[in-house]
Structures are given as C-alpha cells and as structure tokens.
Amino acid sequence: xxxxxxxPSNKVxxxxxxxxxxxxxxxxxxxxxxxxQSLGQGLEFLIYFQGNSAPDKSGLxxxxxxxxxTGGSVSTLTIQRTQQEDSAVYLCASSLVADSSYGxxxxxxxxxTVV
Amino acid sequence: GENVEQHPSTLSVQEGDSAVIKCTYxxxxxxxxxxxxxxxxxxxxxIIDIRSNVGEKKDQRIAVTLNKTAKHFSLxITETQPEDSAVYFCAASIxxxxxxxxxxxxRVLVKP
Numbered sequence: 634x635x636x637x638x639x640x641p642s643n644k645v646x647x648x649x650x651x652x653x654x655x656x657x658x659x660x661x662x663x664x665x666x667x668x669x670q671s672l673g674q675g676l677e678f679l680i681y682f683q684g685n686s687a688p689d690k691s692g693l694x695x696x697x698x699x700x701x702x703t704g705g706s707v708s709t710l711t712i713q714r715t716q717q718e719d720s721a722v723y724l725c726a727s728s729l730v731a732d733s734s735y736g737x738x739x740x741x742x743x744x745x746t747v748v
Numbered sequence: 749g750e751n752v753e754q755h756p757s758t759l760s761v762q763e764g765d766s767a768v769i770k771c772t773y774x775x776x777x778x779x780x781x782x783x784x785x786x787x788x789x790x791x792x793x794x795i796i797d798i799r800s801n802v803g804e805k806k807d808q809r810i811a812v813t814l815n816k817t818a819k820h821f822s823l824x825i826t827e828t829q830p831e832d833s834a835v836y837f838c839a840a841s842i843x844x845x846x847x848x849x850x851x852x853x854x855r856v857l858v859k860p
Contacts, residue, residue: 666848675852676792676850689847736780739793741790741791
C-alpha cells in the first residue's frame, strides 16, 4: 500500500483480556518497528524487526508483550492480560533500510484503552 | 544504550518569531538525527534529518545544526506560523533506518 496501515484504529478492552494489534508496513520495507506513546509523552521503543534477523525485543516492558512478523511483512503485537497502564497509542513504523534517505514512516497508530 | 534529551518541553512563540529546540545524545556512534512533527491526533511525520558528515541543513523555514563534538543538535524554525504548532521530536540512531531513540518531545505553540 501507499503507507503504513494499522488496525484497529481504536480498541477498548477490559482489564485482563488479551489484545492483538496489526501493522501492515509499506511494501518492500525490510525494517518494522513498534513504539508506544502514552498520553502527552514521548515515543517508547518496544521491538524492531529487520529482514530475517532475530528481532530486537529490548524495549518490551514485560513478558505480557510479544510480537511477530510473518513472511517479512505484516506484524502483530500481542498484549496478554492487559493492565490499565497498557493504555496508550501503539505506533508502527517501517523503513527501507537499504536506502538511508527515508528514515521511518509511521502508521496512524492504534489507541488502546484498558478499562 | 542511546539516551536523547530534548529541551524545552514546551515552547510558546509569537507568530513570525523563531523557535529553537535543542537535543543532546549520549552515544558517540550515532550518526543519523531526524526530526519529526506530530500534530494533534496524527502520526509523527519526518520533517528534516541530518547525518554526521554535515554540520547544517536547511529546508525553507526549518534548519538543523549538528555539533558532533558536543553531541548536540538543534532544530530552528524561522518566521513561525500557526500551522507550525505541534509536538516536535528529535531522535538519534547509528544509521538511517535503524532503531531510533526519541527525545521526550517539545510542544510548540505559535500564537497569532
């Protein structure tokens, strides 16, 4: 597609439930990133996928968070047993690592609210 | 790992005046420094970037400067307009397309 697509755009879930957030990167982009942005805060790195390399999971806040990227394209971020502090906007970005001119392109994000 | 500090956290300027946002970074290996603009409720968008082999870069009313020795870089917006009102984020990485570490953001308000 023309840009990075994320779904759903909004998700309200009950505390303790699991949620899945989806990211469709720009076609051909080899790198994919997940960030979290709490209300009025900066961008917190979560996880990074680069081609077939092992993902950099160093930003995941707890073992309730996991992510996968199938076929080097679509990625799913899963949060198990959601807590209220998980409420945030989850942003996905992709980049064409082979070309250093473009940096990241962000998706519109998924606003997660845990009630 | 990399740590990026950004100041100020909020900045209010009169329309037509200049705005300056400053960032410092900790990892001397960092060599790519983009700036993102995020309007209310929208995604962050890349507005300008600079690499470590360049000291300054301009694009119309915006410019970035980089001092590798001091490990700091700055965003300058001249002749500010109301549409410049947004949150601006600086970031650093070891190469474009690799993991970015973001500063905490600066909320800029341009008063007409």
